[in-house]
Every structure is written in C-alpha cells, then in structure tokens.
Amino acid sequence: MEGIRTQTGQRNWFLICGLSVVLFGLTACAGPRGGDRTAHSESFFAMDTYMTFTAYGENAESALRQAENRITELEGLWSVTDTGSEIYQVNHSGGQPVAVSGETEELVSFALVMAENTGGALEPTIYPVLRAWGFTTDENRVPADHEIAERLANVGYDRVHVENGTITLETGTMLDLGAVGKGYAGDEAVQILRENGVSSALLDIGGNIQAVGAKPDGSYWRVGLKDPFSGGVLGVIQVKDAAVVTSGSYERYFIGENGKRYGHIIDPATGNPVDNGLASVTVISGEGKLCDALSTALFVMGLERAEDYWRQNKGFDMILVTEDGNLYVTEGIRDQFSLQDGYEDMAVDVVEFE
Ligand code: ADP
Ligand code: MG
Numbered sequence: 569m570e571g572i573r574t575q576t577g578q579r580n581w582f583l584i585c586g587l588s589v590v591l592f593g594l595t596a597c598a599g600p601r602g603g604d605r606t607a608h609s610e611s612f613f614a615m616d617t618y619m620t621f622t623a624y625g626e627n628a629e630s631a632l633r634q635a636e637n638r639i640t641e642l643e644g645l646w647s648v649t650d651t652g653s654e655i656y657q658v659n660h661s662g663g664q665p666v667a668v669s670g671e672t673e674e675l676v677s678f679a680l681v682m683a684e685n686t687g688g689a690l691e692p693t694i695y696p697v698l699r700a701w702g703f704t705t706d707e708n709r710v711p712a713d714h715e716i717a718e719r720l721a722n723v724g725y726d727r728v729h730v731e732n733g734t735i736t737l738e739t740g741t742m743l744d745l746g747a748v749g750k751g752y753a754g755d756e757a758v759q760i761l762r763e764n765g766v767s768s769a770l771l772d773i774g775g776n777i778q779a780v781g782a783k784p785d786g787s788y789w790r791v792g793l794k795d796p797f798s799g800g801v802l803g804v805i806q807v808k809d810a811a812v813v814t815s816g817s818y819e820r821y822f823i824g825e826n827g828k829r830y831g832h833i834i835d836p837a838t839g840n841p842v843d844n845g846l847a848s849v850t851v852i853s854g855e856g857k858l859c860d861a862l863s864t865a866l867f868v869m870g871l872e873r874a875e876d877y878w879r880q881n882k883g884f885d886m887i888l889v890t891e892d893g894n895l896y897v898t899e900g901i902r903d904q905f906s907l908q909d910g911y912e913d914m915a916v917d918v919v920e921f922e
Pocket of ligand 1 (some may be wrong): 690835
C-alpha cells in the first residue's frame with residue numbers, strides 16, 4: 569500500500585516488562601502529500617514506547633517540540649517504577665493522602681469513572697495481580713490460585729479516594745494508569761498542536777493513533793488495523809479528528825509451561841489474563857483517553873458484553889477481531905473501514921443499534 573508506515577512501538581511504560589514486544593495494533597498510512605505544506609516529523613521514546621508525531625504547516629516544528637515536552641512531563645508524573653513520580657508516591661504512602669497535580673487528579677478521577685461505567689472491567693488497581701503474573705518484571709509465571717486471591721483482596725477502584733487535590737489508597741492497593749495514560753497524553757498533545765495553529769497532524773503514540781484534522785490535501789488519514797495473528801495489516805480505517813486505539817493480548821504475553829498463552833490484560837473478576845475469544849479491540853472516537861479506557865475494558869468484557877456496552881453508551885465506534893477470525897464493526901464506522909487485499913474472505917458482521 570502506498571505511503572504506509574509501520575511503527576515498532578514497544579510498550580510498557582508503567583511497567584518494566586521483559587517480553588519481546590512486537591508492533592502495536594495499528595499502523596498509520598500518512599502519505600505526505602502536503603502540496604506546499606511541509607511535513608515535520610519527530611520520533612522519540614517516552615512512556616516506554618516509540619512515538620512518532622507528524623505535523624504540517626508553519627508552526628508545526630515548534631508545536632511538535634512542545635507536545636513532546638508535555639508527554640515527557642506527564643510520564644514523569646505517572647510512571648509506576650520511577651520513584652519520583654506522583655503515582656509512585658501514591659503507591660508507597662502507607663495509606664496516607666498524597667497531594668497530586670491537577671492532571672494526575674483528573675486522570676485518576678477519569679479512570680475511576682470509567683471503572684464504574686464498565687462494571688469494573690477497567691480496574692486501575694489491578695497492578696498487584698499483574699505483578700503476580702510477572703508482567704512487571706522479566707519473570708513471567710503462573711501464580712497459584714491462593715496467591716491471586718490474596719492479591720485480589722486489595723484490588724478495587726472503590727479503594728481509591730480522590731479529594732481536594734489528594735489521592736489516598738487503602739492499605740495494599742496500588743494504582744497503575746497503564747490502560748489510560750497514553751490516551752490522555754495524546755489528547756494533551758493534540759490540544760497543544762491545535763493551540764499552535766496546526767490543523768493537520770498524525771500522532772502515533774506507541775500504537776495509539778490520534779489525528780488532528782485531515783491530511784493536508786483534505787482526504788482522510790488511513791490508519792491500518794493490524795492482524796492479531798500474522799502481524800500484517802488486515803484493514804484500513806479512514807478518519808479525521810479522531811483517536812484510534814487498540815488493545816489485545818497478542819503483543820505482550822508469555823507462553824506457560826502448559827503451552828497456554830497469557831496476555832497482559834487481566835480480567836479483574838478472576839485475576840487471570842483475559843481469555844474470552846477476543847483477539848483485539850479497536851476503539852474510535854474523538855477522545856484518546858476514552859478510546860484507551862474502552863479498548864482495555866471492552867477487551868475484558870468479551871464480544872457480547874462489548875456489544876451491549878456500545879448500544880447502551882454510544883459516543884464511540886469499535887472493531888472487534890475474534891480468535892476464530894471474525895470481525896465485528898459498529899455501524900458508525902463501517903463505511904470508513906475496508907479490508908485489505910488478501911483479507912476479502914474475512915467474515916465482517918456489522919453491529920447495529922437495533
Ligand atoms: P496497551 O498498554 O498495550 O496499549 P492497554 O491500554 O489495554 O494496552 O493497557 C494495558 C495495560 O493496562 C496493562 O499493561 C496493565 O498495565 C494495565 N491493565 C491490565 N489489565 C487491566 C485492567 N483490567 N484494567 C486496567 N488496567 C489494566
Ligand atoms: Mg487502554
């Protein structure tokens with residue numbers, strides 16, 4: 569395909585994870601046909617992932633630098649491993665309130681609202697369970713049932729209290745914003761670009777794609793949807809002014825001694841890695857943080873609950889790929905989605921409002 573770029577976004581910002589990580593779920597096809605407008609591109613490593621920002625127009629260069637600085641600043645607030653971060657302080661405060669910045673308060677509050685909305689599928693306190701599975705270190709392992717049960721006892725978004733600029737965690741509880749932080753960071757970057765007069769840009773935030781406007785020639789950005797089984801590009805989503813975020817367990821996982829595959833997204837109901845027949849969930853909406861929260865939560869929910877959630881909440885579109893190779897596309901995005909050559913035979917189900 570013409571103009572396709574493939575990013576190798578390694579991910580694991582909030583966690584130090586030794587798994588070999590392949591591409592994230594999306595690749596951006598941003599053919600720079602800018603006419604007299606020049607493309608400025610910037611690649612950097614932050615939040616344990618490769619980011620590539622491309623922007624067009626006069627102020628693009630300085631706007632990109634400001635956006636990068638902002639991302640680095642947010643990373644410094646939310647890392648779970650950096651002892652200087654606010655989240656680290658919150659996680660090691662022994663049950664005492666910790667004063668945090670406005671953006672940390674906002675992101676944690678958002679994560680709590682989304683946890684409630686998704687019936688706990690998004691669970692920003694899952695971190696201790698993730699650690700038991702070794703996703704935070706090089707030592708992946710299958711924990712004993714009693715160990716998972718012990719860890720789960722301290723998991724629960726209702727154990728997080730946000731009050732007057734402080735966050736308090738009940739004893740034994742830890743926060744991990746890994747499922748939502750990059751989306752929030754992307755929204756911040758988009759806002760900075762707009763404030764600087766940039767009307768056309770494409771941000772690849774370790775696989776989360778966020779588009780400002782359309783391409784300089786007015787056509788939509790073409791975002792590749794990755795085949796969770798082969799790593800190829802399965803289809804193309806055409807968007808403008810939108811975020812496109814994928815979650816799946818085909819990138820960060822380990823294979824147990826029993827040959828079973830264990831992914832890095834945990835079902836908070838069981839404490840086990842998600843294993844519900846979904847291979848990936850892609851969410852498309854105007855807001856990166858909503859896409860990020862939902863891609864993780866809908867992946868936990870599985871096909872039927874995800875469809876129900878979409879019908880009840882709307883405000884976003886989604887593309888689900890199941891492990892048996894079927895595709896489910898919500899009706900709002902069906903006309904902007906097309907299968908790539910070689911994938912024409914894939915079964916595509918359109919999910920409708922009814
Ligand atoms: P990625 O980080 O691969 O883009 P996600 O946005 O889906 O994918 O976030 C996955 C990360 O979120 C995990 O690495 C872990 O830190 C954290 N996590 C795992 N399970 C959950 C869950 N049920 N709710 C919230 N966060 C989770
Ligand atoms: Mg997410």
